[in-house]
Amino acid sequence: MNTCTSSDRLPASPPRRILAIWFARLSVDRWRLALGPEERGAADSAPTALINETAHGPRIAAANDAGLAAGARAGMLLADARALCPQLAAVPADPAGDLAALENLALWAQRWGPWSALDPPDGVLVDVTGAGHLLGGDEALLADVASVFARRGLTARAALAPTAGAAWALAHFAPAGAILAPDDDPLRLLGDLPVAALRLDDDVLTVLRRLGIRRLGELAGISGAHDDPAREAAARDAIRRRFRNRRSPAANPLLRLDQLLGRMPEPLLPVLDRPQPMVQRRLMEPIRHRSLLDRVMGDLADDMVRALEARGEGARRLELALWRVDGEVMWRRIELAAATREAAHMIRLFAARLNDVDAGFGIEAVQLRASWSEPLALSQADLDEAAQQHGTSLAACIDRLSVRLGPKAVIRPVAHASHIPERAQGWQPPLDPLLPMQGRLAFHARPLKLLDRPEPIAVLYASPDGFPQRFRWRGDVREVVRVEGPERIAPEWWRERSTARLRDYYRIEDTAGRRYWIYRRGIAGDGRGGVPDWFLQGLCA
Numbered sequence: 001m002n003t004c005t006s007s008d009r010l011p012a013s014p015p016r017r018i019l020a021i022w023f024a025r026l027s028v029d030r031w032r033l034a035l036g037p038e039e040r041g042a043a044d045s046a047p048t049a050l051i052n053e054t055a056h057g058p059r060i061a062a063a064n065d066a067g068l069a070a071g072a073r074a075g076m077l078l079a080d081a082r083a084l085c086p087q088l089a090a091v092p093a094d095p096a097g098d099l100a101a102l103e104n105l106a107l108w109a110q111r112w113g114p115w116s117a118l119d120p121p122d123g124v125l126v127d128v129t130g131a132g133h134l135l136g137g138d139e140a141l142l143a144d145v146a147s148v149f150a151r152r153g154l155t156a157r158a159a160l161a162p163t164a165g166a167a168w169a170l171a172h173f174a175p176a177g178a179i180l181a182p183d184d185d186p187l188r189l190l191g192d193l194p195v196a197a198l199r200l201d202d203d204v205l206t207v208l209r210r211l212g213i214r215r216l217g218e219l220a221g222i223s224g225a226h227d228d229p230a231r232e233a234a235a236r237d238a239i240r241r242r243f244r245n246r247r248s249p250a251a252n253p254l255l256r257l258d259q260l261l262g263r264m265p266e267p268l269l270p271v272l273d274r275p276q277p278m279v280q281r282r283l284m285e286p287i288r289h290r291s292l293l294d295r296v297m298g299d300l301a302d303d304m305v306r307a308l309e310a311r312g313e314g315a316r317r318l319e320l321a322l323w324r325v326d327g328e329v330m331w332r333r334i335e336l337a338a339a340t341r342e343a344a345h346m347i348r349l350f351a352a353r354l355n356d357v358d359a360g361f362g363i364e365a366v367q368l369r370a371s372w373s374e375p376l377a378l379s380q381a382d383l384d385e386a387a388q389q390h391g392t393s394l395a396a397c398i399d400r401l402s403v404r405l406g407p408k409a410v411i412r413p414v415a416h417a418s419h420i421p422e423r424a425q426g427w428q429p430p431l432d433p434l435l436p437m438q439g440r441l442a443f444h445a446r447p448l449k450l451l452d453r454p455e456p457i458a459v460l461y462a463s464p465d466g467f468p469q470r471f472r473w474r475g476d477v478r479e480v481v482r483v484e485g486p487e488r489i490a491p492e493w494w495r496e497r498s499t500a501r502l503r504d505y506y507r508i509e510d511t512a513g514r515r516y517w518i519y520r521r522g523i524a525g526d527g528r529g530g531v532p533d534w535f536l537q538g539l540c541a
Contacts, residue, residue, distance in 0.1 A: 015182035017138075017160055019112060019126040020167035021145060023105070025155040026122045027062040027098055031091060033153050047085050050093040051078050061093040095121070106271040112141060117164075117268040123171070125164050125268060132160075142177045164268060165260035166190065169197035169216075186261055191217030198256035199249075207242070208253065216260075219253055277311065277370040279303035286325050286362020290354070293322075293363065297350055300368040301343035307370075314339025314376030320350060322357065323365040330357060334403060337430040338395035339374040345396055349403050398430045419489060421450060421537060445507070447517040447538030454535035457518065466520070467506050473516075473536055482509040489519075501528050507540060515540035 023029070027050050032040055047067040051058040058078035070085035082088050099120065106116045106124045112135075113128040128141065135141045142158050149156035159170030161180035170178040173193045180186060190197070193216050195208050213219050219239065239254055246252040249259065249266075258264035279300050287293060297320075308314060316339050320332040332353040340346070401410045411427045418424045459468040460477065467483045485506035493500075501522035509515045517538035522529050 014130040016162050017127075017129045017132060017182075018162065018164045018167040019109075019128045019141070019145070020119070020159050020161070020164065020171040021105075021109060021124045021126065021149075022157045022168075022171040023102070023122045023124075023149075023154055024157060025062065026102065027093055028064050029154050030094070030098060030101055032064075046089055047072065047087055048089045048091055049078065049081060051090050052093050052095070058090065061095075098122075103271060107273050110273075112145065115270040117270055119168065123168065125167065128160070138179050139177070142179070146177070161186075163260060163262045164266050165199065165256065166262075168199060169193055169260065173197045187217065187220055190260070191215060191220070195219055195253065198253055198260065200253055200256060201250050204243075204246075204251055204253060211242075216257070219257060277304060277307040277313070277315070277373060278367065279307060279369075280365065280367035282365045283363070286359075286364045288359045288362050290357075293354060293357070293359075293366075294347075294351070296366050297354070297368075298343070298347055300366060301346045304346070304368050304370065305341050305343045308341045308373065308376070309378070311373070312375060312378070313370075313373040314341050315346070315370040315373050317370065317372035318346060318350075319369045319371050320353075321367040321369070322363050323367075324359065325361045325364055328360070332357075334399075335372070335407060336395070337398040337402070339376045340395070341376060345399070349399055352403050402430065418492065420492060421446070421489075422453065423492075425450075447507075447515075447540040449539045451537055451539075454519075454537040457534050457536050459534045466504070467508070468518070468534065471518075471534065478510040478512075478514075478516075480508045481511055483507070486520075499528050501526065501532075505537075 031048075031050060032043065035043055044064060045066060047064070047070040049060045049063040049067045049072045052061050053059075056077065060072055060074055060076045060078060060081055062074055063072040067081075067085075067088060070081075070088060072081040072085065072088060078088075078090055102118060102120065102122065102124065106118050109116050109124050109126050113126040113131050116124055116126045119125050132138050132141050135144055138160050142160065145158040146156065157171050157176055159167050159174060159178045159180075161167035161170055162182050163186075166180050166186055169190060170180060173196070180189060195213060195216060195218075196205055197216060198219075200208075208214070208219070243252050243254065249255040255264065259266040281296050281300060283296070287296070300320075304315070304318075315336065317333065317335045322330045322332075324330070332350065334346075334349045334353065336349075398410060398412075408429055410430055412430045414426050414428050416424055416426055455473070457468075458472040460470040460472060462468045467480070467485065469480050471478060471480070483506055486504035487506075489503045489505065491500035491502060503519045503521055504523075505517065505519040507515065507517055516536055517540060518534060518536045520532045520534050522532040524532060
């Protein structure tokens with residue numbers, strides 16, 4: 001029998017370590033960094049608030065130091081803040097830009113660990129298990145985090161703990177650079193933190209304050225009696241009954257407490273870097289002539305096709321960057337109606353955008369990037385292309401017209417999921433992505449031409465069955481000889497008010513053989529209006 005000694009055993013896996021980074025002033029720091037050096041100094045001394053538009057008026061999202069000193073606070077109405085400080089300047093906030101910056105910071109923070117996760121709206125979590133020794137220990141790792149972001153003008157607080165919940169609590173409510181070792185007692189060290197350290201919703205925090213629970217130790221039932229299991233079980237049972245219908249972790253304090261202590265796993269969604277297809281050429285000598293630029297463009301298009309084929313995708317948006325010798329960068333962008341990997345088509349579209357390129361003293365680098373790509377399956381090439389001439393596809397025609405006339409000058413009809421005739425269709429630029437439909441509706445027979453909006457008609461005489469026998473439209477009186485219908489269309493109750501009336505549609509023919517599509521809106525005595533109105537909505541063949 002083989003025996004193994006202690007030296008032959010596999011080493012134990014290191015304890016889990018989560019790095020939490022909190023960007024306490026992400027919106028304000030981004031706004032400051034977007035200003036010039038001279039403007040930045042003046043902006044720091046002036047009270048300024050970043051605002052979001054809400055249903056009750058502008059509301060403050062963040063404020064700089066001068067604004068905070070003047071009394072501005074996050075969540076306050078701008079009118080209330082200006083009552084305290086009339087000189088408070090308002091700048092529109094950029095939540096989408098903040099989220100995009102946070103995603104970039106999460107990717108960049110992977111320099112300290114193999115993967116990272118977003119903690120919106122202003123935090124990042126990094127798994128640094130087994131990586132602390134690369135920087136000289138936990139203290140050195142936190143010092144490196146603080147110094148790196150300070151050099152970039154970002155206010156950041158970082159903390160280390162075995163769980164994401166504990167690291168988040170330390171980063172937000174403990175002194176800077178707090179560390180929770182794997183063998184430390186988290187309840188003993190975190191018991192004095194407020195219950196807001198559990199990442200709970202505001203209404204849950206309000207309930208806990210009304211119950212007199214303000215600290216983590218009080219919530220866990222260990223205020224002075226951590227070693228008493230019976231007391232802790234009784235406290236948990238009382239809290240469990242109070243929040244028994246709360247399933248979300250942010251709405252249940254016991255779930256958050258168990259995640260903080262490591263009793264319950266907390267899944268995190270890693271941020272994965274998906275680089276955009278990009279090809280470039282660094283030229284040995286700067287070029288100034290269009291013929292040489294076209295040759296470089298052809299090489300880049302071929303490289304881009306190969307890069308897209310490797311990913312099984314096609315380009316919908318292409319961006320071309322040209323670096324001049326003097327440091328100026330010129331950008332040209334095109335959007336396509338359908339995903340493509342055809343190099344000749346790309347070159348043909350960019351040819352019209354390169355006519356106004358000013359090469360200056362020469363172009364030394366060219367880059368082509370597909371900033372928007374979609375899945376595109378591989379297809380068999382035409383084996384007999386030389387023997388048969390193919391016409392221009394509709395997508396290629398739309399691309400050429402959009403490049404020449406502008407992206408908004410070409411529109412296409414788009415079907416919508418609605419049984420109301422005037423809502424069942426619309427128009428949008430071909431370069432905009434199509435919205436998903438709920439399903440194509442099987443309509444009855446429809447006229448050849450629908451008017452943009454129904455036109456009212458004056459019914460001079462209506463038969464007892466309900467359809468008109470004579471009506472006036474655009475000044476002419478028409479006699480009805482044939483009628484087909486009615487087709488009843490009920491209002492869309494989920495979009496319209498309860499007073500909307502149903503419609504009865506008729507296909508009619510006059511004495512001259514012209515056919516119309518008319519409808520009566522409402523029924524006499526339906527309680528939703530007076531006498532029903534008549535409208536003409538389409539012309540049949």
